[in-house]
Amino acid sequence: MVYILFSIIFKTETFMEEKFKKFILSGIKEGFSDIHITGGHRVVFRKNGEIFFSDDQGFTHQEVDEIVRKILTPGELKILKKRYSVDLAKSFFHIRVRINIFNTTRGLSIAMRLLPGTIPDFAGLNLHPGLRETCMRTSGLILVCGATGSGKTTTMAAMLNYVNQNRRSHVVTLEDPVEYRFSSGKSFFEQRELGAHLTSFEQGLLDVLREDPDVIMVGELREPETIRLTLNAAESGHLVIASLHATNSEDALYRICNSFAPESQEIVRTQLSSVLSLLLVQKLEFNKRAGFRVPVLSVLKGSRAVKGVIRDNRFSQIEGILQTSGSEGMYTQERYISDFLNKKPDFIPPGNIFKPSREETGEKEYRSSLFDSEGESEMVFENNDSDITYKESLHRVSSKNRNLFRKSETDDSSAYHIEEDASFEDIVASFKNKDGS
Numbered sequence: 001m002v003y004i005l006f007s008i009i010f011k012t013e014t015f016m017e018e019k020f021k022k023f024i025l026s027g028i029k030e031g032f033s034d035i036h037i038t039g040g041h042r043v044v045f046r047k048n049g050e051i052f053f054s055d056d057q058g059f060t061h062q063e064v065d066e067i068v069r070k071i072l073t074p075g076e077l078k079i080l081k082k083r084y085s086v087d088l089a090k091s092f093f094h095i096r097v098r099i100n101i102f103n104t105t106r107g108l109s110i111a112m113r114l115l116p117g118t119i120p121d122f123a124g125l126n127l128h129p130g131l132r133e134t135c136m137r138t139s140g141l142i143l144v145c146g147a148t149g150s151g152k153t154t155t156m157a158a159m160l161n162y163v164n165q166n167r168r169s170h171v172v173t174l175e176d177p178v179e180y181r182f183s184s185g186k187s188f189f190e191q192r193e194l195g196a197h198l199t200s201f202e203q204g205l206l207d208v209l210r211e212d213p214d215v216i217m218v219g220e221l222r223e224p225e226t227i228r229l230t231l232n233a234a235e236s237g238h239l240v241i242a243s244l245h246a247t248n249s250e251d252a253l254y255r256i257c258n259s260f261a262p263e264s265q266e267i268v269r270t271q272l273s274s275v276l277s278l279l280l281v282q283k284l285e286f287n288k289r290a291g292f293r294v295p296v297l298s299v300l301k302g303s304r305a306v307k308g309v310i311r312d313n314r315f316s317q318i319e320g321i322l323q324t325s326g327s328e329g330m331y332t333q334e335r336y337i338s339d340f341l342n343k344k345p346d347f348i349p350p351g352n353i354f355k356p357s358r359e360e361t362g363e364k365e366y367r368s369s370l371f372d373s374e375g376e377s378e379m380v381f382e383n384n385d386s387d388i389t390y391k392e393s394l395h396r397v398s399s400k401n402r403n404l405f406r407k408s409e410t411d412d413s414s415a416y417h418i419e420e421d422a423s424f425e426d427i428v429a430s431f432k433n434k435d436g437s
Contacts, residue, residue: 016063017070023054024092027114033354038109039064061107068101068108079195089115089177089193091365098179116354119161119180120154124353126294127158128340130329131278135162138214140277140302141234143221145246150282151295152243153179153219159241160217163187169214174204176219183363187215194219205229209236218242224259231268234275249279249300250318253310266313273310276302283333290347298322299331 023043027035034046039061043054059067071090072080080086085102096115101108122131134142142159144152157180163171164185171187176194183189190211191197198204201218202225208216221227221244234240246252256272257265279300284293300306300322309317322332331339 016059016066019056019059020067021092023056024095024097024112024114027112028093028095031351033114035112035114036109037064037067037112038104039107041106064108064110068110071099071110072101076195086195087177088195089179091181096179096181098177115179118353119164119182120158120353121161122158124348125151125154125158126290126341126344126347127155128297128299128331128336130299131159131280132162134278134301135159135239136167137239137277139234139237139239139275141231141272141275142239142241142277143244143252143279144241144282145244145249145252145280146282147245147247150284152282155280155282155295156217156241156243160189160215163215164189167214170212171215171217172208172211172213173217174198174201174208174219175217176201181363201226202229205233209233213238215239215241220244221256227256227259228268231271231275235271239277240275246281248281248319249298249322250315252279252281253315253318257313269311269313273302273307276307276310278302281333285337287341287347289342290349292347292350294341294347296333296341297331297336298333299329299336301325301328301330303328303330 032045036044098113100111173191178193281298
């Protein structure tokens, strides 16, 4: 009876996990950018900006719960229970996948973005080559602004890629989550993810100044303390690259300064004026000549005039400076189109860069054994060099209980025999997961 019961449990979970992995593999092979899974609904894919529905019936609500339980570490599960959503990124079959799990009327939903394994460069993104110059600065602040989905993270990745190819420096990134994984080239790269490697951006920025960095990347400026520490890092002789939600240059400067109490804003303006090297505002716009969307930028450089306007709280004059400073390499978005994009001889299609592909880095993610109390996710994805394959771990067991069960000698690989000398309590403990469910 026990043999049959455990055999049925293993068969059920194996089928559910294999079906989940099948959808990821289908997305990779078909070039889908996004996969959406929610209970009682067909699986949804996105390709070339359009939504498609699978022919398969998808997953039950209970299967989605089980998938989430297996994907998340105990620490990530705590975050999900506390705020009803969690962000993370994992590598499945050497494909980087950004995941958001959130609660809906259908129960838990999983939104997955399949990320390119190739780190983008300026040419591949059809960006202005003049951006390279700022990446070689030894100190200062580079702000990459725009709405959600405008490609801020990808532009910052291109900047870091240029640093990695051309500078001997130490780069530390603070991200939520880590989307592009870097291998060290000329630069030594270390990447930290919110929730997995640091408790907050604030703590990460306090830590990083003791970690001998040359270049610091801050995933997003949200809280006043994060902004303050970012300005401090730039002021102390580091090149800092950060993103901010803003629709234009004036809005970006207001957002930074107005994050602080009125009595502190003069100090913040003085600090910002001294460190600002470059402020980009980016959007993606369909280009008829190219036949696809390309980044359109406004480019504000930290010139003497710009620094004076910021220091004196004359932000309304920023647009005028952009209009009249083309000779200094500044652009409004309109002039960026007319002077750069319209004169660009050819464009590189986004499919060459953004299709899901194997990560270039050969490094495996590792969690120190000193953090074992947090645990790992139960679903394991591995690769061999010949093809995309997977190997799964149905249940992790403690080392003291690993000898309590063994594979059946029958052809049914899902069946397990229980050792005769094992007590019922030991058997149950062997199959329980780490969080006690």
